[in-house]
Amino acid sequence: MFGIWAPEVDVAVETFYGIHTLQHRGQESAGICTTDGRTLTVKTGMGLVAQVFDEATAAKLVGIAAIGHTRYSTTGASRFRNAQPILLHDHCSGGEVAIAHNGNVVNAAQVRAELTEAGEGFETSTDTEVLAKYLLRQGGGEADMDAVWEARFSALMRHIKVAYSLVLLTPDRLMAARDPYGVRPLCIGQVGGRYVVASETCALDQLGASLVREVAPGELITIDESGMRAFQAIEPAQPAGCVFEHIYFARPDSILDGRAAWQSRSQLGVELAREHPVDADIVIGVPDSATAHAIGYSSESGIPYSEGLVKNRYVGRTFISPDQRLRELGAHLKYNPMPSVLAGRRVVVVDDTIVRGTTTPRIVRLLREAGAAEIHMRIAAPPIQHPCHFGVDMATRQELIAASQSVEDIRRHIGADSLGYLSIGGLQRAVSLGKPTCLACFNGDYPVDVQTEFEVDTLAVPLLTASAAPLSRNGSRRRPVRSDETLVALVPESR
């Protein structure tokens, strides 16, 4: 997500480059919304940012401020209608509001049912629309729009569970907010006296903006012609930032909790080498996401680092492709081993995670075919045994290889000579810097209640039929959710 308030620059073009820099956070759809001070204009499309926009098309979206989004679907299918930012009518101001969301709302189904009961209709199958419609129904008797939004966000943060980092745009204000646990990242930057908000600091760098600070958990930031103001909408909870951002998700040059993700990853490799040493000739990383981890392993172990796999950079990240078929195809297209480096060598292969166990056996096979004498797989994170409900796609235990198999079973499955995972203690030493983080996918200790008993049933709420659709306020039947879209509910899917 990205947002900018800067009337003197081409805000849509800046947003185009901003979300392009954040492409790694989602590859399914992209969108930009601008305001000219009176009306909002939005353009969204399926695919990568560069498939939806170029500089010329972005430049047609004129305005004084803009927000943008790349989608990695967690609740709601990967389809055009679910692309963000989504546009809604605001009954308080009489204008429109656009909203973009990073995260996954744990109680989206419950809130959707409450809103439906109250007469609200839905156009998409996303938790974002649920969150947005809840937000816009709050407030109304306040003195001005500042007070309205503050009341709305206070109510939202009391009722809507994690996880959400949000950017919103109205004709005359840009807003950014982060849930009380701070699960997903969101930061504020400044350039030329104007403000920018972004999911990661790498999007500030490409603009030449300096990092002001992270949006605090439970905080609402408002940016408009008079500058920036902050409102603590609710007391922050025990911090539960996603540790997976440090391990894998964030770009390595992004600063998280005051430190570059690359540094954390390198330190994960150091801890991994201490916990799982092995006699070997070279250390390679699975590119690109495990390169820093491998360099850390090499520096601690003294085993030389080398590149042994070449990645086709034009195949997306397999982990965040929207279905298993695409993931498997991605893994096959993605890597090519280098026999000149690998033949006859005992190889330590460092990867950041094994989630489903789809890609790793393929990589081990490729390395063997290239002549590697031994393959010692080292994983710079503990086994992922629990689903994420907060915005990373590992929704069900069935998908997680470590939820049902021992380390030895997994070693046999992937075909490595040895396998070692980093411990939770090692992960905390490398990443946490003394600040609590969410570790739920590793230890099952979720920062909020989640209804894990429903997870095996893959999460679809029964679809409404036309005759069963609730009556709207004017007595007509609202359009039911389409049968090819399921609102992922009860335990919202994390993709």
Ligand code: SF4
């Ligand atoms: S469960 Fe794991 S992936 Fe999900 S927010 Fe927590 S640490 Fe991140």
